[in-house]
Every structure is written in structure tokens, then in C-alpha cells.
Amino acid sequence: MKVGYITSEYPHPNVKHAAGIATSIKNLAVALVKKGAKVTVFVYHQNENKIIDDEGVEIHLIKKEAYKLFTWYYYRKHIQNYVNKIVVKKEIDALEAPDWTGITAFMNFEVPLVIRFHGSDAYFCKLEKRKQKFKNFMFEKLALKKAKAFIAPTTYAGIETAKIFGLRKNKIKTIHYGLQLENFENNEPKVYDRNTILYIGTIIRKKGVLELAEIFNEVLKQNSNAKLILIGNDASDIKTGEKSTYKLMEQTFSEAAKKRVRYLGKIPYSEVKEQIKKAHVCTFPSFAETLGMVTIESMAMRKPVVNTSIGWAQELIDDGINGYLVHPTEIDKYANQLVKLLNDETLCAQMGSAAREKVEELFDIRKNANINIDYYKSIIS
Template identity: 70%
Template sequence: MHIAFLTSEYPHQRATHAAGIATSIRNLVVSLSEKGVKVSVFVYAQKEDAIFNEDKVKIHLIKNRAYKVMGWYWHRKFIEKYLNSYIVSEGIDIVEAPDWTGITAFMHFKVPLVIRFHGSDAYFCKLDKRKQKFKNFIFEKLALKNASAYITPTTFAGTETQKIFGLDKRKIKTIHYGLRLKDFENETPSTYNRNNILYIGTIIRKKGVLELAEIFNKVAKSNSEAQLILIGNDSPDLKTGTSSTYTLVDSLFSNEAKKHVNYLGKVAYSEVIDHIKNAHVCVFPSFAETLGMVTIESMALQKPVVNTNIGWAQELIDDTKNGFLVHPSNIDLYAQRILELLKDEALSEKVGIAAREKVEALFDIDKIADINIKYYKSIIE
């Protein structure tokens, strides 16, 4: 079997962008390749055209094209023609693409198309209670309607997407993202920086970063040794028109709390694991995710996580057993959970061990790759 992945991001030094979607795709691609499946990755929205091999995977970088009119259409048709040529010449059996902004709208491939719900613009707008651009909705709906089947990382994300676009629920399969567990081993889980609280993610309103500032104000008031470390790209705030969301976050910290905050900006992925290992508690008060890769990465490294309690998170964490679930707007309870973990190291260790066990049971990429292969075969047949 030969599988092609169409994506706008992939973790490679020559690719222009890589975030959580990229990580989840690469984890699956590498595992599929190790199981003898031939894989090609087509990365669009790039600065150059290039083809190269890495670990038995052929990677195509597709440069952005400029068109005088209707670029959104003609660039899609260019990608369609490009991909179809390799479908024929290299015997590709199936194409997987993301739902975001409906990249496969107006495309017709010579093999079945499966769309994975990494999170459509419509999905995030619904969770954010924002109005979506009509054009984006149409593109995403056309793309989804053209697909043979769908994969969702959580049942919650699948159900919400199905409702938004009126999809056939029988064509939706829940398959979690996975981790290469050998890359997430913590040999010294009892060694970390006491009272350090870590947030990793884009600095954007939908991730609950404004609420996190208020939460930390309460934590810092009760625990003078607490430190908050934030890692992630800053972004504009659509609601206020501000060019920097972190500027808004910073304005919410109390004078005392601000002394104990360290915003590191974007950090190389290779360094993120060390930051997680050094943390006492990891926090993800998001309002909008499909799953949240960094949550399961933190759990795999035996970190107690205080996560949002919205939909998808309930499929990752059993509240009070292998993490804590609190709605981001419940500032007092969220702060209380963090303080409990900072105060009780035995509780932190217990929750961290249980978190690792949860990841081993549900998010082992080796097992998940087998589930994907079986599902791909059912679509092809």
C-alpha cells in the first residue's frame, strides 16, 4: 500500500511551518513506514519546489503559486494535477488531507480521499463563538463532501464536525493521534523545578491564555514561589484587532504575578521535551482543540496536567485520576487544582504515573498505526 499525505506543515528544516498537526502527521508517517507501508508527503504553501527522501519517506515541497485572478482555485488545480501525476506514476493507493480551509475543494483525485479532522475553521469558529467567513465554510464543505471517508482524533471533534457540515456519521472513524513512546521517556520523573508551571501553545485567545493570566494571579497570591513559563508563537487578537495577544495577556497579570512570569516565545521542538521534564505542572486551559498533542506529550513524560474540561479533553484525561479537568472560565477552581499539585508532591507523582499509563493504553503510535492501516484498506477495498 502507498499512502500520500497532503499537508501545509511538516516537521522538517526545509519546510516553512510545523505545529501540532505536523507532529501528529510525522508520528504516523514514520510508524507506517516502519511497518512496510510506502509513504509520500506533499507539503504545499512552501517557499520552494523540492523532492527529497528522509527515512524511507519521499517528501515533496510545493511552492506557492501566484495568479492574477482566482488564485484560490488555480493553485488547488495545480496541486491536484501535481498529485495525480504521482498517483499514476508511483502507484499511490489513497490520499489523506486535512479539513482546515478545505484545501481539497475543487480537487478530484484518481484514488480515494480521506480527510482527517485536524480542526476546520468552521469547527474552531463554533467553539470560539466567532463568525466564519462564508467562503471558508463553502470551501471546507465542498472538500468534505468530496471525501470517501473521514478520520477524527476524538469522538467529540467528529460529532461536532458532522453536525456543522451534515456529514454521514457512518463514514467517520475515531482514531487518536499517537506518540512514539520511546521518544517520550522520563528516566527521572522526581527531578524537576518545584513550583514551575508550564504552558505550551500558540499565544491566542482560543487557547485560554487570557484566563491563564487571571488563574496565575491567584496562584501567585497563594504561592510566592510559583513561576509561570509560557512557550509558543504570539499571534494577533481578532477580537480587539491588537497585533499581539501576549500584550493583552501581560496587561492582565498583577504586579506581583508579573515578577514570576517568563515568556520564552517560540522554542525549538527538540527543546520542548526538556521544558516539560523540568516543569512541576503543565496547564492547557484551551477553549478549542481537536485533541491537543502537547497534552498527551506532557502526560507521557509523567507530568500532572490541569486541562480544560471541554469535550475532547474528557477523552484524554479521567478527572482527578490521571490529570485534572476544569473549565477555563472557572478561574478559582483552576487555580485551586494547580495549587494542590504544587503543594503535594506525592499527588503530583501519583497523577503523573497514571498519566503515563493512560498514554501507553490509548496513544501508542505503534498500535494506532495498525488501526490506520486497517481503515485505509477498508476504504481502498
């Protein structure tokens, strides 16, 4: 099996940007290589043209180009021509691309194209209840029309995307993202910093961070020893125009809360895992995800998680068994679940152990890689 992935992000020092999409692609790419597949990753919008070998994955950096007119069209054709050249040279069987921004709109490939629903702009606009630019919608719709099949990381993401774009549900296969579980071991789950609540993700409204500030205010009223650690890039706020969403959080925190919050910004991935190990409880009150990699990473490391109750999260967590699900707007209820965990070490241990079992069952990349291979084979046969 020879597979190519088209993406704007990938976890490598030479790549400009890497977030959740990048992590999920690398986890799968490396797992496929270990199973004997040949994997080529095409990373566009880069600073240079370069070919890199990383853990058996061949990475092609494609330099960002500008044109006098219609860069959005001509750069897509540039990517198309480069990818097709390598497809023929490497005898690649199938290509995969994300739905975000409809990058493959106006592209035609020599082999079947699969689009994975990492989250289109239209999908996130629907969840956030905001208007999407018509151009963005048309690019994404055109890209989807050109694909032979689709993969959704959760059934919820598949159903919602099908509704938005009028896709046939029988062309959508749910395949969860996966983790290399050996990289997420926690052999001392009872060793952690007491009363520490950890959030990982962009500091942005759609992730529920403004609600998290209110939630933490309530937590402190019940547990004055609680601490909140935030990790991730700060983003501008689309609703108010404020350049820093963290500033909006600061305005929401009580005076007591401000003294118990540490914002670490963006830190190396290895340090993120250490912060997960040190956390007492992890929390992700998001309004908009397709799955949420940090949730399953935290669960893999035996951490109790209080998560949003919206759609996709119900496929990750069984409420009350391997985590808690609460809508982010239910401030008091959300705070109460966090406090319950902070105050009960036995409950944390039980929930953390059950969380690991759930991840081993559904999100082991070795198992999920086989499902991907079988699906790719089904669309090229």
C-alpha cells in the same frame, strides 16, 4: 500499503511551518514506514519545488504559486495535477488531507480521499462562538463532500464536525493521534523545578491564555513561589485587534505575577521536551482543540496536567486520576487544582505515573498505525 498525505505543514528544516498538525502527521508517517508502508507527503505553499527523503518518508515540497485571477482555484488545480502525477507514478492507494481551509475543494484524485478532522475553520469558529466567512465554509464543505471517508482524532471532534457540515456519522472513524513513545521517556520524574507551571502553545485567545493570566494571579496568592513559563508564537487578537496577545496577558497579570512569568517565545522542539521534563505541572486551558498534542506529550513524560474540561479533553484525561479537568472560566477552581499539585509531590508522582499509563493505552502510535492501515484498506477494497 502506499499512502499520500496532503498538508501545508510538516516538521522538517526545509518546510516553512510546523505545528500540531505537522507533528501528528509525521508521527503517523514514520510509524507507517516502520510497518513496511510507503508514505509520500505533499507539502504545499512552500518556497521551492523539492523532493526530500526523511526517515523513510518521501516529502514533496510544492512551491506557492500566484495567478492573475482566482489563485485560490488555480493553485488547488496545480496541487491536484502534481499529486495525481505522483499517485500514478508511485501507485499510491489512498490520499489523506486535513479539513482546515478545505484545501481539496475543486480537486479530483485518481484514488480515494480521506479527510482527517485536524480542525476546520468552521469547527473552531463554532467553539469560539465567532462568525465564519461564508467562502471558507463553502470551501470546507465542498472538500468534505469529495472525500470517501473521514477520521476524527476524538469522538467529540467527529460529532461536532458532523453537526456543522451535515455528515453521516457512520462515515467517521475515531482514531487518536499517537506518539512515538520512545521519544518521550522521562526516567527521572521526581527531578524537576519545583513550583514551575508550564504552558505550551500559541499565545492566542482561543487557547485560554487570557484566563491563564487570571488563574496565575490567583495561584500566586496561595503559593508565592510559583512560576509560569510560556512557550509558543505570539498571535494577534481577533477580538480587540491588538497585534500581540501576550501584551493583553501582561495587562492582566498582577504586579507580583509579572515578576514570576517567563515568556520564551517559539523554541526548538528538542528544547520544548526539556522544558516539559523540568516542569512541575503542565497546563492547557484551551477553548478550542480537536485533541491537543502537547497534552498527551506532557502526559507521556509523566507530568500532571490541569486541562480544560471541554469535550475533547474528556477523552484524554480521567479527572482526578491522571490529570485534572476544569473549565478555563472557573478561575478559582482552576487555580486551586494547580496549587494542590504544586503543594503535593506524592500526588504529582501518582498522577504523572497514571498519565503515562493512559498514553501507553490510547496514544501509542505503533498501535494506532495499525488501526489507520486497516481503515485505509477498508475504503480502497
